Amino acid sequence: MTAPTKPSPGGPSDPAASGVPLHAPVIDWFDEHARDLPWRRPEAGAWGVMVSEFMLQQTPVSRVQPVYEQWLARWPRPADLAKEAPGEAVRAWGRLGYPRRALRLHGAAAAITERHGGDVPADHAQLLALPGIGEYTAAAVASFAYGQRHPVLDTNVRRVFARAVTGVQYPPNATTAAERKLARALLPDEEARAARWAAASMELGALVCTAKNESCHRCPIASRCAWRLAGKPAHDGPPRRGQTYAGTDRQVRGRLLAVLREATGPVPQAALDQVWQEPVQRARALDGLVADGLVEPLADGLYRLPLS
DNA sequence: AACCCGTGGGC
DNA sequence: TGCCCAAGGGT
Structure with a gap:
């Protein structure tokens, strides 16, 4: 007896057997619904993309936007920031939170100026070597700024994959090898398309497949979402530990x-x-x-x- | 691997 | 109101 809620793999009702890769409908959706964010404009350049990625680490778009504009106007190139006192970066960071990010961005600008002639490197390993850049941000800058093919696994993409493919409400607390493998398997072959997919899958998680109150009626892959097809079972594993703040x-x-x-x-x-x-x-x-x-x-x- | 690191908005 | 969440990284 097969599970009633799960279509048989490869069978006629298997959503994955449609022959249409997962990225196709998501990229089409993105073509129409992508937000017009300043760091997505061509004039943002690699430095703009990098600054935005630092600011967006654990901080919502709405709060980043004004600080980003002021930052780029004041320090249009890495070398401009590098020659400032680090305290100026911390001050300009304002109330974005996690001010160590400002210090690391300043340090990254200095390293770029010294080691890379003032240009944000396109090489993933060189990006990863910069302060404040980890696995996600290195892939994001290489992909968004330089159009390269990398799995970009942020919290949005991880949630989309958890639901659409794995059939669970939330991804694990920490990124797993299985998630990396899945991300690589879903990556389109063609480079520019892979970069588009990275941005599109993130946007889907940010706008539609959100942590709470997901809008499946607006989702381009709702018909093949494993979690939805399974009746949206609630997360069962250990609760993510809440981050207490008051008094810390x-x-x-x-x-x-x-x-x-x-x-x-x-x-x-x-x-x-x-x-x-x-x-x-x-x-x-x-x-x-x-x-x-x-x-x-x-x-x-x-x-x-x-x-x- | 678990824990630390800010801030503000939505419900 | 208190809790949850937000394009993570470093140790």
């Missing part, structure tokens, strides 16, 4: 850095002391910021964003 060091760090960002000159310790009552945690948070290179301690209990 992260909150304290955020408050300390906010004071330093908004100050024009060095800030006395007494001013920083006012952002948090508990002295042990407060000191630990400040030490952490200094250790991370986000804050520079001066003599006489003064602090500032790093000049070097």
